[in-house]
Amino acid sequence: MMTFLSMMVLCFALGWPALARAQGNPWNNPVVSPRVGTGGEVTFSVSAPSASRVELSGQFMDGTCPMRKGTDGVWSVTVKIGRPDIYPYSFRIDGVEVSDPSNPLAFPNERFKASLLEMPDTAALYARHKDVPRGQVRYCSYYSEVLQTDRTMLVYTPPGYDREAGRRYPVLYLVSGTTDTEETWYKVGRVDAILDNLIARGEAEPMLVVMPYGYMPSHGTPMPSSPEAAEMYATFARELTEAVIPYVESEFRTELSRESRAVGGFSRGGGQALFAAFSHPELFAHVASYSAYLTPQVMDRNFGRLMEDPARMDSLYRVKWFGVGRGDFLYADVMRHLDYFREKGISCRTRITDGGHTWMNARAYLAETLRLFFRSPES
Amino acid sequence: MMTFLSMMVLCFALGWPALARAQGNPWNNPVVSPRVGTGGEVTFSVSAPSASRVELSGQFMDGTCPMRKGTDGVWSVTVKIGRPDIYPYSFRIDGVEVSDPSNPLAFPNERFKASLLEMPDTAALYARHKDVPRGQVRYCSYYSEVLQTDRTMLVYTPPGYDREAGRRYPVLYLVSGTTDTEETWYKVGRVDAILDNLIARGEAEPMLVVMPYGYMPSHGTPMPSSPEAAEMYATFARELTEAVIPYVESEFRTELSRESRAVGGFSRGGGQALFAAFSHPELFAHVASYSAYLTPQVMDRNFGRLMEDPARMDSLYRVKWFGVGRGDFLYADVMRHLDYFREKGISCRTRITDGGHTWMNARAYLAETLRLFFRSPES
Structure with missing residues (x-):
């Protein structure tokens, strides 16, 4: 439920392209999509002359919305979106979910194909400003002895x-969600622009952000509440501490104290972050969970002794942060994790927001925690 | 025409996944595609229960090939591919070209959506080897005063x-084709792995490779033989020399002589490379055109005086290299450019191959020229 959005289907198409990239000019595809109008109307279009049913699905609305076929075989729909943001969306053409053929901004994912609607908003933290100094994002390929396979990680400098x-520099290890790739925090989360802006304003410490690939091949994709999830988290913790961190600390100029390492993540990545942080208090002093949790069973079985010592927990972790939306399908699970901490007398910071299990929320949670990491101890 | 490929539609499905990435395990999509068998059979599959026609299109074959619907609504086809390589392919679902929903390896492009079939071949230059030292690829965002917009370039170190x-280090500026993005030479061309391997073998000089975004917003996408193309090339040359090169030479440790700069490209990028190199002999001593050309009219109008001085041309450009496939739709145009040079008495190296206007060829041409740049003068 995204109550902050007023969604409305309009029956006309107008506006201008939201992107400075190539649009509507190819030899073989004159469709321009999406088009963002001045009043927040966004028109989506796709050429599918032979299709019998085309729908729009997007994180700016609930469910799907039918598109209408023009005489030229181009299907379109205009929706009004009240709040500028970067929204994932896709089309369903005769039931198959596809990305927008006219939009080069793709959502990196192992499974679904989606595109990104970027609504211009110069006030947004992810917006690029001409005069703000910019970091870079490096794609680093390495062979993991832990997983016995090639992997890629991204590193923001x-x-x-x-x-x-x-x-x-201190380092944030930042993990994305189920079926996301190592690129998702960069391409969808816009870590680089957000951090460039926060650093320029003096609101975040200059830091590296390492974005590993979170998928553990031998574990598949267990449900986060299943016992198998904890085994997968444990493998990830090995990959992180035995492959990723050694690579980063040999290739980059990093501070080497536990106070200079944070780990955070969205969805599955949040579970992985919590598990890694609590497994390795000698390595991490900051942990953030965006729309994610561990079950009481996993906490008791793996970290029982630590959890019985709230004073130690609070002194070990300068930041313990949980954010979740009231509309998130994992909301109740996250609340259960927070209840667990409360029963044990362990403090943590929380941010309960509108919205669901979305990258719009993940981006906002990230920005909030980037202001906290590597600064004064949590009070 | 790819005569080196024996293509054959088989009526069974077997094999194993070619990728070490997540496959076939998502909660909502059990399809695994592509599957590469031991004998070069590759099975492509896509779930589309409501579609009435699904086809496979791929650069390993001519035209399209129909897929067959199973009782589970999954459409499949198995083809036999004689030569391991990295092949772009896509599905056409009721006439709409889409990428493979099950394959995370996407082809970065402004317009079409395609996936990449990677057939294992440890002998290939693009194959990763555990013990070969690896470079990194940086995504660099900058504001271009020339184009008055934000741009991204990739830099291999x-x-x-x-x-x-x-x-x-010397620097190769490497441009991709029409509707490609700044990512295409990296994600499809595999510059990083190819160069890591060549450097490890002592077959290429350690160098930076800069991959700018080739699209010029104010020019659209002119046909390469049109007069408008030359105007677009001229704008690109400004962007390259007034924005890209100053950025690179201030952010990276580059050698600053003309002998240490090369420019090359595929398709539109090849035209841009030729135009930039001949416009700026003071900046570039090496130029490579992969499946690309300039027309005699463009050459005469813009570089007439230089072209009348073959001795100067040959002493200025240590590498002048043209590669094209006999099946390329631009083959005759490239031949015309070579005829132009021959008539003027200007030497150049050429590589005429099988195959068409493909990234398989572009990758091979790149590998050949990487061995030439920044080495002894062309004889």
């Missing part, structure tokens, strides 16, 4: 990283 | 770049 040759 | 703090 802050503005000036190459110039300040003697300086070391 | 060779193994050891961060460690050898005093060392400067």
Whole structure:
């Protein structure tokens, strides 16, 4: 439920392209989609002359909405979106979910194909500003001895990283969700622009952000509440501590204390982050869970002794942060995790918001926690 | 025409996944596609219960091939591919071209949606080897004063770049084709793996490879033989020399002589590379055109005086290289460019191959030229 959005299907098509990229000019495809109008009307279009049913699905609305076929075989619909943001959306053409053929902004994912609607909003933290110094994002390929396979991780380096040759930086390890890839926090989460802006404003410490690939091949995709999930989390913790962190600390100029390492994640990545942080208090002093949780059973079985010592928990973890939306399908599970902490007398910061299990929320939670990591101890 | 491929539709489905990434395990999509068998049979599958016609299109064959619907609503086809490579392919579902929903390897493009079939071949230059030192690929965002918009470029840095703090490197500027993005040479062209392997074997100089975004917003997508194409090339040359190169030379440790700069590209990018190189002999000493050309009219109008001085041309450009496939739809145009050089008495290296206007060819041409750049003068 996204109560902050007023959604309305309009019967006309107008507006201009939201992107500075190539649009509507290819030799073989004159469709421009999406088009963002001045009043928040967004028109989506796709050419499918032979299809019998085409629908729009997007995180700016509940469910799907039918598109209407024009005489040229192009199906369109205009929706009004009250709040500018970056929204994943897709089309369903005769029941098959596809990305928007006219939109180059793709959602990196192992499974579903979606596109990104970016509504211009210069006030947004993810917006690019000409005069804000920019970091870079590196794609690093490595062979993991833990998983016995090739992997890729992304590493954000802050503005000036190459110039300040003697300086070391704290590191946030940031994991994305089920079926997401190592690119999702960058391409959808816009970590780089958000952090560039926060650093420029003095609201976040200059830091590295490492985005590993969260999928553990030998474990498949267990439900987060299942016992198998904990085994998968444990394998991820090995990959993180025995492959990812050694790579990062040998290739980049990182600070090496536990106070200079944070781990966070969205959805499955949040579970992985919590499990890694509690498994390795010697490595991490900050942990953030965006729309994610561990079950009381997993907590008791794996971290029982630590959880019985709330004073130690609170002194170990300078940031313990949970964010979730009231409309999230994992809301009750996250609340159960927070209840668990409350019963044990363990403190944590929380942010309960509108919205569901979305990247719009994940992005907002990330921005909030980037302001907390590597700063003064949590009070 | 890809005569080196024996293509054959088989009526059974077997084999195993080609990728170490997540496959066939999502909660909502049990389809695994593609599956590569031991004998080069590849099975493609897509769930589309309501579709009335589904076809496979791929650069391993001519035209399209129908897929067959199973009782579970999954459409499949098995083809036999004689030569391992990385092949773009897509499905046409009721006439709409879509990427493979089950395959995370996407082809970055402004317009069409395609996936990548990677057939295992450890002998291939793009194959990853555990013990070969690896470079990194950086995504760099910048504001272009030339184009008055935000742009992204990718920069490959060779193994050891961060460690050898005093060392400067030559730079290849590498441009992709019409509707491709700045990511295409990386994600499809596999520049990083190819160059890591060539450097490890001592067959290429350690170098940076800069992959700019080739689309010029104010010019649209002119046909390469049109007069408008030259105007677009000229704008690209400004972007390259006034925005991209200054960024690269301030952010990276580059050698600054013309002998240490090369420019190359595929398709539109090849035209852009030729135009930039001949416009700026003071900046570039190496140029490579993969499946691309300039018309005699463009050459005469823009570089007439230079072209009348073959001795100067040959001493200026240490590498002038043209590669094209006999099946390429631009083959005759490229031949016309080579005829132009021959008439003027200007030497160049050529590689005429089988195959068409494909990324399989572009990748092979790149590998050949990477061995030539920044080495001894062309004889």
